[in-house]
Amino acid sequence: MAVTSRGVARVVPLAPAVVLLALFMLGPVVWSFYGSFTNAALTGPAALSPEWIGFDNYAALVGDPDFPKSLWLTVVFVFLSAVVGQNVMGILLAGLLRSAVKPVRSIASTVVVAAWVLPEIVAAFAAYAFFHSEGTLNTLLGGIGITGPDWLYSTPMLAVILANIWRGTAFSMMVYSAALAEVPPELTEAAQLDGANGLQRLTWVTLPVIRRSISTNLMLTTLQTLSVFTLIYVMTGGGPGTDSSTLPILAYQEAFKFAQVGYGTAIATVMIIVGGIFSVIYIRALRPEVD
Amino acid sequence: MTDTLTRPAAPARSGLGTLAAPRGTATKVAANVVLLVIALCFVLPMAWVLVASFDAEATLSFGLPDAVTTANFAAIMTPELTWLPLWNAFVLSAGSGAITVVVAVLAAYPLSRYRMRFGKYFLYSVLFGTCLPITAIMVPVYALFVQLNLLDSLPGTIFFMAATSLPMAIWMTKNFMDSVPISLEEAAWTEGASAMQALRRVVLPLMRPGIAVVFIFVFVQAWGNFFVPFVLLLSPEKQPAAVSIFAFFGQYGSVAYGQLAAYSLLYAVPVLGLYVLVTRISGSAFALAGAVKG
Numbered sequence: 001m002a003v004t005s006r007g008v009a010r011v012v013p014l015a016p017a018v019v020l021l022a023l024f025m026l027g028p029v030v031w032s033f034y035g036s037f038t039n040a041a042l043t044g045p046a047a048l049s050p051e052w053i054g055f056d057n058y059a060a061l062v063g064d065p066d067f068p069k070s071l072w073l074t075v076v077f078v079f080l081s082a083v084v085g086q087n088v089m090g091i092l093l094a095g096l097l098r099s100a101v102k103p104v105r106s107i108a109s110t111v112v113v114a115a116w117v118l119p120e121i122v123a124a125f126a127a128y129a130f131f132h133s134e135g136t137l138n139t140l141l142g143g144i145g146i147t148g149p150d151w152l153y154s155t156p157m158l159a160v161i162l163a164n165i166w167r168g169t170a171f172s173m174m175v176y177s178a179a180l181a182e183v184p185p186e187l188t189e190a191a192q193l194d195g196a197n198g199l200q201r202l203t204w205v206t207l208p209v210i211r212r213s214i215s216t217n218l219m220l221t222t223l224q225t226l227s228v229f230t231l232i233y234v235m236t237g238g239g240p241g242t243d244s245s246t247l248p249i250l251a252y253q254e255a256f257k258f259a260q261v262g263y264g265t266a267i268a269t270v271m272i273i274v275g276g277i278f279s280v281i282y283i284r285a286l287r288p289e290v291d
Numbered sequence: 292m293t294d295t296l297t298r299p300a301a302p303a304r305s306g307l308g309t310l311a312a313p314r315g316t317a318t319k320v321a322a323n324v325v326l327l328v329i330a331l332c333f334v335l336p337m338a339w340v341l342v343a344s345f346d347a348e349a350t351l352s353f354g355l356p357d358a359v360t361t362a363n364f365a366a367i368m369t370p371e372l373t374w375l376p377l378w379n380a381f382v383l384s385a386g387s388g389a390i391t392v393v394v395a396v397l398a399a400y401p402l403s404r405y406r407m408r409f410g411k412y413f414l415y416s417v418l419f420g421t422c423l424p425i426t427a428i429m430v431p432v433y434a435l436f437v438q439l440n441l442l443d444s445l446p447g448t449i450f451f452m453a454a455t456s457l458p459m460a461i462w463m464t465k466n467f468m469d470s471v472p473i474s475l476e477e478a479a480w481t482e483g484a485s486a487m488q489a490l491r492r493v494v495l496p497l498m499r500p501g502i503a504v505v506f507i508f509v510f511v512q513a514w515g516n517f518f519v520p521f522v523l524l525l526s527p528e529k530q531p532a533a534v535s536i537f538a539f540f541g542q543y544g545s546v547a548y549g550q551l552a553a554y555s556l557l558y559a560v561p562v563l564g565l566y567v568l569v570t571r572i573s574g575s576a577f578a579l580a581g582a583v584k585g
Contacts, residue, residue: 017394020454089329100323107327107330119562120516126339127336130336166336229426229518234540255430255433265431275422279418
């Protein structure tokens with residue numbers, strides 16, 4: 001009896017956290033799975049008492065040409081801006097920072113981190129102005145005699161991918177800076193004595209040593225990029241048409257612009273499942289730290 | 292490796308070469324030059340915000356103003372346009388920051404101090420929560436808020452934002468708490484203090500910098516959050532700066548670029564200040580990412 005009451009007293013402080021997480025995190029996830037099987041709408045009778053319609057929303061998803069397109073755009077966006085862009089830029093910057101003189105190092109890291117610290121809506125305005133047809137990029141191109149296109153209209157995916165690299169590289173740079181600082185210098189020196197050139201040392205010594213940081217960082221940047229909304233919404237609004245509508249934008253538009261909450265929820269459920277799969281892989285990689 | 296890099300190949304390669312072992316001065320010079328070029332690319336979009344806000348005839352392009360003015364700031368500094376949204380942003384951020392810190396400290400204490408059978412599973416769920424893309428759940432959250440009659444409610448939004456930052460906050464707080472030696476509490480216990488008294492009198496004072504970092508982390512996230520208040524708060528007089536600045540962009544953005552930039556700057560400055568404060572407290576510019584790394 002004494003053991004039980006002590007056990008209860010120990011878990012009481014966890015209660016507020018459990019209630020908040022259950023209501024506002026688990027609740028919406030459960031609701032998302034349930035809502036995706038209903039015809040919930042923003043207004044009208046279906047808003048008050050949504051009806052169970054089974055797999056109709058998912059059938060509509062598969063039949064809707066916008067959904068596969070949006071799924072593909074999301075994959076392209078995540079792969080090019082996070083997996084390739086932010087990671088390669090991050091590790092490149094981390095490496096360069098190590099061999100730079102102090103003033104250059106502080107200038108470069110401050111500037112890169114500033115783009116990451118800015119509130120997302122301000123970063124989005126800045127990127128919008130930069131890529132606008134009358135923006136900074138085209139002014140620069142005009143300076144060397146090139147008439148730049150309307151980036152946001154003719155190549156919207158390229159614009160949002162570059163903007164997201166600009167916005168998010170700081171995170172990877174910081175993770176890799178910390179990782180590189182922990183690579184024992186004896187390892188690379190030994191490889192150098194054995195006659196390995198810079199590229200060989202990077203491929204066979206440095207990268208294998210920091211592989212855990214690489215996998216962690218790949219997972220985190222993927223999850224962060226999967227949920228990017230504001231940057232794309234402000235820059236292109238998902239357009240022209242649906243040419244830059246990644247899944248978060250599509251879910252928002254279906255739910256609030258076209259008032260199909262049930263349909264939007266089905267898209268949200270797909271995102272939750274994709275995010276969940278990535279999270280499980282990530283947590284398995286981190287396992288030793290919890291146990 | 293260099294073939295896959297997006298930057299000019301030759302300097303990048305020599306730069307990465309030094310990553311393994313520093314070589315001649317030519318390599319170092321190249322690394323510095325490449326860094327400065329990258330820094331220039333990164334600073335250009337941000338520089339527009341700064342320059343346009345002081346430009347009497349601002350355009351969308353970066354360019355030195357013919358006439359420097361503070362008229363853009365004067366034009367937007369009205370109660371309904373700026374001060375009320377900034378105040379709302381402060382209430383949202385400080386409110387969710389305070390709730391998150393209190394709840395996270397309470398939850399972190401048993402997780403850090405006792406060996407519990409389910410503690411591990413709880414931590415796994417928390418870790419899972421840190422990964423959940425919040426954007427993905429906003430449509431169901433909206434539906435849930437309609438059912439709970441919480442739509443357009445400032446307290447409802449505050450509690451939701453507190454809940455979404457809670458997993459990361461619990462994770463960070465537990466790590467900070469783990470580094471406070473347990474022997475000090477044991478002394479308090481032998482003098483008859485309860486666990487909660489030991490937490491308040493012994494542990495909390497020792498982890499004050501850690502708590503400050505968690506609070507600022509949550510505050511900065513909430514201050515910059517656009518999507519959550521955009522979906523959950525409908526009346527303009529309740530909306531924080533992130534949302535009203537977007538409304539301003541929609542209404543006047545195509546004409547009053549200078550004012551848009553001035554508003555953006557005014558709204559971004561507190562966050563930049565707080566970030567500098569965090570780096571001072573934790574002694575490293577990379578504090579937030581370090582905390583994120585766990």
